[in-house]
Amino acid sequence: MSCWETVADYGLRSIGIGERLLPREGYTLCQQFTLIGSGMIWNIYFGVLALCSGFFLATAVALGKASKNPVLRKASAWFIFLFRGSPLFIQFFFAYFLFLSLKPISPIFDPFTSAWLGALIVLFLNTAAYSGEIFYGALQSVPRGDIEAADAYGMSGWSRFKRVTWPTMLRLAWPAYTNEAIFLFHATTLVYFSGFPAWQQRGDALYYASFFADKTFNPFIPYPILAFYFILLTLCIISLFGLINRRLNRHLPQEARTKMKLKLNIIR
Amino acid sequence: MKFILLGTAALVITASVAFAGSHSVVRMGTEGAYPPYNFINDSGEVDGFERELGDELCARAELTCEWVTNEWDSIIPNLVSGNYDTIIAGMSITDERDEVIDFTQNYTQPDPSTYLALDGTDVDFDGGVIAAQANTIQAAFIAASGATLVEFATPDETIAAVRSGEADAVLADDAYLRPIAEENADLVVLDKQELIGGGVGMGVRESDTELKDKFNAAIQSMKDDGTLNALLAKWEIGPGF
Amino acid sequence: MFSFCVDPASLDDLAWMACYLTTGKHMAIYTSVFTVLLLLAITAPTALAFGFLGASSARSHFAPLSWFGKAYIAVVRGVPDIAFFLFFVIALDQLFEWIRHEVKCPDWTDSIWQGNDFVVCDIAKLPLGNSPQWVHETYGFMLAVLTFAIVFGAFAANVLYGAMRAVPHNQLETAESYGMTRRQVFWRILVPQMWVFALPGLSNLWMVLIKATPLLFLLGVEDIVYWARELGGAKTARFTDYPHGDWRMWYFLALLVFYLLFTRISEIVLDKVMRKLTHGQATLAGDAQRKAA
Numbered sequence: 100m101s102c103w104e105t106v107a108d109y110g111l112r113s114i115g116i117g118e119r120l121l122p123r124e125g126y127t128l129c130q131q132f133t134l135i136g137s138g139m140i141w142n143i144y145f146g147v148l149a150l151c152s153g154f155f156l157a158t159a160v161a162l163g164k165a166s167k168n169p170v171l172r173k174a175s176a177w178f179i180f181l182f183r184g185s186p187l188f189i190q191f192f193f194a195y196f197l198f199l200s201l202k203p204i205s206p207i208f209d210p211f212t213s214a215w216l217g218a219l220i221v222l223f224l225n226t227a228a229y230s231g232e233i234f235y236g237a238l239q240s241v242p243r244g245d246i247e248a249a250d251a252y253g254m255s256g257w258s259r260f261k262r263v264t265w266p267t268m269l270r271l272a273w274p275a276y277t278n279e280a281i282f283l284f285h286a287t288t289l290v291y292f293s294g295f296p297a298w299q300q301r302g303d304a305l306y307y308a309s310f311f312a313d314k315t316f317n318p319f320i321p322y323p324i325l326a327f328y329f330i331l332l333t334l335c336i337i338s339l340f341g342l343i344n345r346r347l348n349r350h351l352p353q354e355a356r357t358k359m360k361l362k363l364n365i366i367r
Numbered sequence: 368m369k370f371i372l373l374g375t376a377a378l379v380i381t382a383s384v385a386f387a388g389s390h391s392v393v394r395m396g397t398e399g400a401y402p403p404y405n406f407i408n409d410s411g412e413v414d415g416f417e418r419e420l421g422d423e424l425c426a427r428a429e430l431t432c433e434w435v436t437n438e439w440d441s442i443i444p445n446l447v448s449g450n451y452d453t454i455i456a457g458m459s460i461t462d463e464r465d466e467v468i469d470f471t472q473n474y475t476q477p478d479p480s481t482y483l484a485l486d487g488t489d490v491d492f493d494g495g496v497i498a499a500q501a502n503t504i505q506a507a508f509i510a511a512s513g514a515t516l517v518e519f520a521t522p523d524e525t526i527a528a529v530r531s532g533e534a535d536a537v538l539a540d541d542a543y544l545r546p547i548a549e550e551n552a553d554l555v556v557l558d559k560q561e562l563i564g565g566g567v568g569m570g571v572r573e574s575d576t577e578l579k580d581k582f583n584a585a586i587q588s589m590k591d592d593g594t595l596n597a598l599l600a601k602w603e604i605g606p607g608f
Numbered sequence: 609m610f611s612f613c614v615d616p617a618s619l620d621d622l623a624w625m626a627c628y629l630t631t632g633k634h635m636a637i638y639t640s641v642f643t644v645l646l647l648l649a650i651t652a653p654t655a656l657a658f659g660f661l662g663a664s665s666a667r668s669h670f671a672p673l674s675w676f677g678k679a680y681i682a683v684v685r686g687v688p689d690i691a692f693f694l695f696f697v698i699a700l701d702q703l704f705e706w707i708r709h710e711v712k713c714p715d716w717t718d719s720i721w722q723g724n725d726f727v728v729c730d731i732a733k734l735p736l737g738n739s740p741q742w743v744h745e746t747y748g749f750m751l752a753v754l755t756f757a758i759v760f761g762a763f764a765a766n767v768l769y770g771a772m773r774a775v776p777h778n779q780l781e782t783a784e785s786y787g788m789t790r791r792q793v794f795w796r797i798l799v800p801q802m803w804v805f806a807l808p809g810l811s812n813l814w815m816v817l818i819k820a821t822p823l824l825f826l827l828g829v830e831d832i833v834y835w836a837r838e839l840g841g842a843k844t845a846r847f848t849d850y851p852h853g854d855w856r857m858w859y860f861l862a863l864l865v866f867y868l869l870f871t872r873i874s875e876i877v878l879d880k881v882m883r884k885l886t887h888g889q890a891t892l893a894g895d896a897q898r899k900a901a
Contacts, residue, residue: 100894108452122511125440132383143480167848172862180868180871181661181868183815183871184815184871184872185819185864185868185871186819186820186821186822186833186867187819189833189863189864189867192856193860196857199531201534202532210534212533252710281685281686282816284688285687285688285690286688288691292520292690296498296517296518296519297518297525298515298516298517298518299515299516299517300510300516300518300792305688305690305691308691308694309440309502309694310502311503312440312695313502314463316464316468317444317698318444318695319440322691322692322695323673323695325687325688325691326686326691326692329686329687329688330683330686330687332686333685385780391738394744400838402846405845406847407633407838408633408848409631409632409633409848409849409850410633411633411635411636412632413810414847415847433741435741435744438825438826438828439766441698444698447724447725447726448698448701448724448726449705449725449727450701451727467724468724488764519838523837523841523854523856527842527854530854546846547842547844550844550845571724572725572727573722573725574722574723574727575725601647
């Protein structure tokens, strides 16, 4: 069997397209690359969706923590503390448990015990808490002059937030947010490892890597392949976030831009 | 690599013979999470059928043995890498494994795998949802059958899945499931059995023929004088020899 | 543990619980708390040292060294820690044994790979095959510390690298104009000042490190999450005197409290350190402190 056939058979195996059975012999490099790569679909799915949806909640939580309303402030602070203070392992465990006990109440909750939705919710809340803290820190360091200038232009409320506070906050938070994005993608490997069951042998990259490690009894091939894929993914994230960073800072003079970047590396 | 102190004094079985050669101490690797084969008892020590068997084998082969526990997933890589000298962890002898390590003769008859389900459910073996522990021969078996496989990281979770209705039944070794069904009125072991595993043997490095021969001889002597059958009966593991 | 624990089945709830929580197996989970704390205490400075080496070599003017530092940071940061842990400890162990093998048994003719087996001469084994159990354990523990330090060292290197670049450049130039050598500038000007810039990132890293401890069981150290799983799983009366249902929920709840408390305490301590460090520094926070005083 040529490698192309293997790719055709197993390239989309993780989402249930292609061969029903996983390979049972050979375990060639080609098979390992294909299946682990196929599992990456899930890592990217979890990472991208959680990051995109988490972004909005993170903004809300950051504003909540900075707000004057004590109820909002306490609630946001506790949300951040709870999710930043506990290992993802434990969050997955409790979420799965909760979703299971919700299941008998109504069939609406049926999909929640599957990884594609249940784990996504946990990752969404988790990244919202981490990014929320980053955004809160950035919000605290928005220069007062910027706000005063906005006031002087007669902006207030929503338009001031949209045009001045928010873009500045993002710009300040961006380097730390890039790190958080990398961590989040790495965290997606925990979904099938500890949290949620794998159905019909459809799993993420780590699931297939450990499948091969178990079949070949040799951890030195599948896990480095997994590492290779993740290094590629990380490089993509870094360059994509770098592009956005350039856009966020495009109005600054060249020198200030680099300076900004240096300083901001340190804000979490 | 899992080196845990499990009550040092109780662990070391001192054979009175001064043993020259490569194995002054034989390190026995087990999992410690698979009753009745091996588990950690209340006082935190390795216990179970294989603990008793292993101690007896070491005494007969005049070896000094020490017990260590290791994660199931990396139990073979750590053996070939030399972190312990034998695997004695309810490991079925399969062709795949035999290519990488050597096995002694089997010390249990092949243990059939059975299904555990909620009392009164009608399990559809060709279209239903069957749970199994990830990376086991049972998981591979279900994947190849018509049923929908759902895999969990630990055996505990597979049982919990049957209870919660996530899976219709769980497939695992009979010796593991039976005590659970006996203690829980709501769970039953179904009549249908699958013969997928071979017998259980001790795993040793392929280069370690000396140790393999010693244990083979010890197992044979236990088979011959009936002590092995007595142990199997005591821990209720399959038929005797 | 207690004298009345002989027949647990006959005890009332409270006494049963007291006996249950003091079995030898429960002692293991209490010990594992200290193991985890000890590991964190050793890993943090080691990782910081790795980070410091990584960052200073990435900054080096000697190109290969700088590439090495940058590659270390980029590669290790790019890989999920869990993937690293799954194969790295065995690799590290084999590397050490191979080095010892080359040194101690130069006239060994066989290959160290015999089929699938990794075989070194007996005196090169780490630890020696006949050494007592605690030596094996300590060695396993040290390997875990080293692996953790290598992984988190890369993150620390990234933070320190950023912090070194954040120290105002004019200060370094001023120092040079005073006739300091490059080495003197590095040690006397750059290093003392970079900490204040590095601390937020480092404290974040500390939080991440705390929360990575559940992965310790992959490295062969039995941590609290491992024991919580083992103890919490349903137990049948045949194999224990204390049968119970699926209690993982309660064990994990206890772990949740432990981790939240640990995080909170860390936050408070790190805040204090930060306040100390910013004192007198030419940063916004330092200015604020001056004004407040």
